[in-house]
Amino acid sequence: MAITDKIYLRDHRRIVSQLETRIPKRVFAGATLDVIFNGERFDQLDDATRDCLLGFSRDFMDCGCEGAPFCGHPEEAFIMYLLELRADGYTPEEIVDVMGAEYRLSAYPGDVLTFLDDAVRGLEAIESLAGVEGNSTMRERAQRHRADLVSGR
Numbered sequence: 001m002a003i004t005d006k007i008y009l010r011d012h013r014r015i016v017s018q019l020e021t022r023i024p025k026r027v028f029a030g031a032t033l034d035v036i037f038n039g040e041r042f043d044q045l046d047d048a049t050r051d052c053l054l055g056f057s058r059d060f061m062d063c064g065c066e067g068a069p070f071c072g073h074p075e076e077a078f079i080m081y082l083l084e085l086r087a088d089g090y091t092p093e094e095i096v097d098v099m100g101a102e103y104r105l106s107a108y109p110g111d112v113l114t115f116l117d118d119a120v121r122g123l124e125a126i127e128s129l130a131g132v133e134g135n136s137t138m139r140e141r142a143q144r145h146r147a148d149l150v151s152g153r
């Protein structure tokens with residue numbers, strides 16, 4: 001399962017009760033994305049909750065695709081967000097704290113750690129493949145990204 005399938009709305013119960021709509025706790029579930037993207041019944045939310053959901057929508061769903069928010073870009077943008085936090089030196093626990101403070105999202109630090117390890121292994125695979133193919137530019141890029149991800153660990 002992708003890391004984006006393991007990101008949850010921290011205030012799920014309150015959101016469901018204020019919106020009077022049953023949506024899954026997973027923020028990247030289709031029905032949840034749909035409600036956030038359309039801002040459906042957002043006038044029923046308290047200000048802080050509404051601001052968080054609008055922030056999420058603005059930061060991860062503004063790709064402008066006709067098929068948004070089901071085009072894959074929100075997931076991609078969120079994965080970039082996680083990788084950038086890691087590159088800034090945040091631990092998995094701190095990354096979970098940051099997403100909680102910024103978007104009231106939650107995740108298990110262990111899931112974030114697994115995701116980061118997989119990302120590092122993916123970059124290692126790109127590095128060795130690029131090495132075999134003699135693509136030194138790609139190899140160096142992968143190396144640099146991997147160095148960013150493992151720093152501070």
Ligand SMILES: [Zn+2]
Pocket residue numbers: 063064065067068071072073074
């Ligand atoms: Zn898109």
